Amino acid sequence: MSVFSNAAFYPDIRISADSLGNLYIGKSDSLIIRKYSEHGELSAVLRDTYSPAPLTDNHIDSLYNHRGNLFKKAVNEVGRPDYWPTFQDFLIDDLGRCWVELIDPGKSDQTWWIFSRENQPQWKLKLPVNVTLFEVQKEQAYGIFRAEDSISKVIRFQIKGLEGL
Numbered sequence: 428m429s430v431f432s433n434a435a436f437y438p439d440i441r442i443s444a445d446s447l448g449n450l451y452i453g454k455s456d457s458l459i460i461r462k463y464s465e466h467g468e469l470s471a472v473l474r475d476t477y478s479p480a481p482l483t484d485n486h487i488d489s490l491y492n493h494r495g496n497l498f499k500k501a502v503n504e505v506g507r508p509d510y511w512p513t514f515q516d517f518l519i520d521d522l523g524r525c526w527v528e529l530i531d532p533g534k535s536d537q538t539w540w541i542f543s544r545e546n547q548p549q550w551k552l553k554l555p556v557n558v559t560l561f562e563v564q565k566e567q568a569y570g571i572f573r574a575e576d577s578i579s580k581v582i583r584f585q586i587k588g589l590e591g592l
Contacts, residue, residue, distance in 0.1 A: 435530070436482050437505070438512050445519040455512035460525060462546075473525050473546040479510040480532055486511075520563035526552075528560070558582065 438456035445451070448465035451473075462471040487507065491499050515537075517527040525542040539552040539560070554560065560570040568584040 435515075436486070436508060436511050438508070441514070441516055443517055443519050443525075445523055446521060447523075449519075449523075451517070451519055451525065453514070453517060455514050455530075456508075458513045458527065458540075460517060460527070471546050473542050475540070475542075475548045477513050477529065479513045480530065482508055482511050486532060518560065518563065521565065524563075526560070526563060 438454055441453050441455060443451045449470065450463045450465075451460050452463065453460035453473075456479075458475050458477045460473040461469055462473065464470045487502065491502075511530045511532055513530065515528040515530050517525055519525055523544045525546075527540045527542065529538045529540060531538060535556060536553045537556050537558075539554065540548045541550040541552060543549045554570070555572075557573045558570045559573070560568055562569045563586065566586045568586050570582050570584070572580045572582045574580075
């Protein structure tokens, strides 16, 4: 058996939960996230269309240059998809809205789509790529800012304009 890690272009399953015990599961190769009740029943499907970025030979070459022969062996054995996955991660805020971090390789910022409680994409948020968002509560978004030349910092953003979503 072979295990390959750090190959972000392979689809992955992501899971999150809300404060009511609902479980959200999505496979990163599509913008479809299923919501299950605390009893395991499918209660909603969040979805939208999004065209993922093509995975080019330049992307593979760049990754190979940073990761070496083991990475190249993994790609040769498993193969490679034609596109990057649709999303990197997602989280559920305290009001039941789903925040989805899209994958857009090579960009200097990251794009988050925020789905309303009615499971529709309603709003976009841009953050620098060196910020990892962890939690959204009471109109505050919390994350970690990682700078190359300094210590990581906890940051907080004030989120305004999402009332009623």
